[in-house]
Amino acid sequence: MDVYKLLKHCDHTLLRQDATGEEIMTLCDEGMRYGVASVCIPPCHVAGASRYVKGKLPICTVVGFPNGYSTSRAKAFEAQEAIQNGASEIDMVANLAMIKDACWDDVLQDIKTVRDFTQGHILKVIIETCLLTEDEKRIMCAVVSASGANYIKTSTGFSTGGATREDVQLLRSCCDSSVKVKASGGIATLQDGEDFLALGADRLGTSRLVKLAIEMEKGAASSAAEKDPAANEPGQGAAGNA
Numbered sequence: 001m002d003v004y005k006l007l008k009h010c011d012h013t014l015l016r017q018d019a020t021g022e023e024i025m026t027l028c029d030e031g032m033r034y035g036v037a038s039v040c041i042p043p044c045h046v047a048g049a050s051r052y053v054k055g056k057l058p059i060c061t062v063v064g065f066p067n068g069y070s071t072s073r074a075k076a077f078e079a080q081e082a083i084q085n086g087a088s089e090i091d092m093v094a095n096l097a098m099i100k101d102a103c104w105d106d107v108l109q110d111i112k113t114v115r116d117f118t119q120g121h122i123l124k125v126i127i128e129t130c131l132l133t134e135d136e137k138r139i140m141c142a143v144v145s146a147s148g149a150n151y152i153k154t155s156t157g158f159s160t161g162g163a164t165r166e167d168v169q170l171l172r173s174c175c176d177s178s179v180k181v182k183a184s185g186g187i188a189t190l191q192d193g194e195d196f197l198a199l200g201a202d203r204l205g206t207s208r209l210v211k212l213a214i215e216m217e218k219g220a221a222s223s224a225a226e227k228d229p230a231a232n233e234p235g236q237g238a239a240g241n242a
Contacts, residue, residue, distance in 0.1 A: 003213050004034065006193050011060055011089075011182070011205045013040040015157065024049055030210050031057050037203055038089055043082050050086025060089035060122075063114065066158035068093030068128070072113040080117045089122040090114070091153060091182075091205075096128055099136055104143060111147040124151035124182055124203075129171075130161030137167065141174035151203065155185035162186030165199055172200025 012031045014023060024045045031039040031053075038058035041049055046061050053059070063078040064070040070078075072095075079090045092114050098107045111125055125147065127140045144152045152171050154163040162185020171181045183196040184205030190212060193204050 001190075001194050001197070003190060003209075003216065006190065006197070006204075007034045007036050007209060007213060009193070009197060009202065009204050010036045010209050011038045011040040011184075011203055012036040012210050013157075013184075013205050013207050015040065015042055015062065015065070017042075019045070021045065021048060025052055027207075028053050028057060030214070034210055034213060036210065040089075040091065040205060043078060043085075043087075046082050046087050047085040058088045059086055060091060061087045062156075063090055063092040064095075065091070065093050065126075066156040068096045068126070072110045075110070076113050076117045079114050079123075083118065083121055087121070089124065090118050091124040091126055093126045093128070093156060094140065096131060099127075099132065099140065104139060107140075108143050108147055111144065111149055115148045122151070123149045124153045125149045126153040126156055126184075128156060128159050129154045129164070129167045130159055134170070137170055138174050141171055141179075145176035145179050149179065151180045151182045153182040153184055153203075153205070155205075157185040157205070163196060163201075165195055168196050168199045168201050 012027060014027045019042060024041055027039050028049055038060040040060040043061045046059055050059050061082045064075040075092055082090060095107055095110045115123055125144045129137055141152060152175055154167055163183035168181055168183050180202040181200055182203035182205055183201040187193055187204055187206040188208050193209055196204060
């Protein structure tokens, strides 16, 4: 797959705790340049990023992140404030304690509470697959399908593991067709991205694929300069002859 087509499926992500405003602006610049699906950033940066991109790029942020054990009302408030600040997509962390206690009705209500405050916006539910059994993953596919959320997402990237090919395939096979899959965490190569899309993911949460595209462009420019050194000399090339 062409790298630029691949990037259209990427949520270009920076969720590091000490991410600066300047880094977020750079992330947004890259997102706009490469036509990514969204930039996924911390809630405290949403308002500034929204003003910066001026509607040219979808802003995604996280709720109940990264542990998921905030109360449902707290998650709902986070989501509502983020939308007011300019977010168009919300990635919420499911309540993993409830999942481990098999309180499935409570898990469903937790997601629905956030869904009520995010109508008209994309809602993704992070289930942290690395902490779940296969049975729990299957049940969560049914729960997310019943919740009205738009996506089920593998990982926060802050736990013991990220997306795996087996998990993406499982989520795609178990969720309703109305629910899309987002693979996130540990996506390091273009082959990773292609594989996850082929297995049924629609979105990829990663910062690395845009960096790879930038490195590829730099490499191509360097190779071109080596083949034609005169093109970079003053007065030469198309610009010099204009």
